[in-house]
Amino acid sequence: MPDCSENYEKEISEGKNVRNVMCKYCNSVILTPSSASFTSFEYELPLIRQSKTNDQNPKTENVSLFWAVNDMFTFQNVGFSNTVGNNKYLTCADCEAGPIGYHDMSNKMSYVALTRVIHN
Template sequence: MTTEFLNEERDLPLPRQKKGIDHTQTEPVRGYFGVKDIFAFENVGFTRSSEGKRYLVCGECEQGPVGFVDTLTEMNYVTPERLAVQQTTNSPVEN
């Protein structure tokens, strides 16, 4: 599996856009984990092409974008900045 860390800054659209603005609002985000096969990420979907770009979203709640697709290399990049990490405990169950 092809994986890499992309330590570059890319503009991602804001998760919530303000109404009445005629352009897509973005913010610079640095640091992405990349894989060739999108299915290597758990529960990630992608958007239709918008302005020649494709973005990755949460497959469960469709929030995002959480990353982007590089159409030249076909790599899929997800940023930890846009992900919520759910911690689980491995404590034994008491009877």
Template sequence: MATVEVATKSSGSTDLITGEGTNVFDVCCPRCGSVVLRKNSAKLIERQQSIPVYAKKSELSNPSNEFPTDMITQFWAVHDMYTFENVGFTHSVNSIRYLTCADCELGPIGFQDMAECQPTAYYVALSRTCHKGQSTGDSQ
């Protein structure tokens, strides 16, 4: 499946990316607030990927279970696993390793497709994370 870098700021994400397409804010777990990626460390890309709905980490490692999935199209992408501040990985399930929050184990928040021919990339779903420091429109 092809990966396409977002050339312009996508609707709903206009305040989340720099002119170079990197994240303006820290990317965090929506449950516990732990930082997953520091600001300016990931590129916003568009790619269609079906990811299981939130489940326990132990359930994701069992390929015999069927999970309902969400089709997600926007991801923060990094090419080095050491870029992450706080992330856990499941065992491979059909060449996919799912990413979880290492503190509260919420997941999957993203994935790694081990069958990709290009250099390894790790994808964190924009819709499954929050952004620390993002203005909510409230005055502070």
């Protein structure tokens, strides 16, 4: 598993999420236990809660640890943005914080960044 600022090993068992995956801002449940698979790859995701005046050139960060979800109906409380390129960004459906991840239109997979959520 790649090094990261937090130790996420305790959140993964048999490649799945052990606990609820929740919004950092409102504690809304996004995924229930064992509903997503851990995966790791590099992706440049826009920062959370930045000014809408920056829509054309949003600030981004490289994210590499994700919960992969292959069916959008697996989510408990997630909103999908309008299509941007080949993706839709994921937000908390309750407080609209995001993006917490993205949905890839080409393979119909959704990816929630571990650093953008809490586990409880």
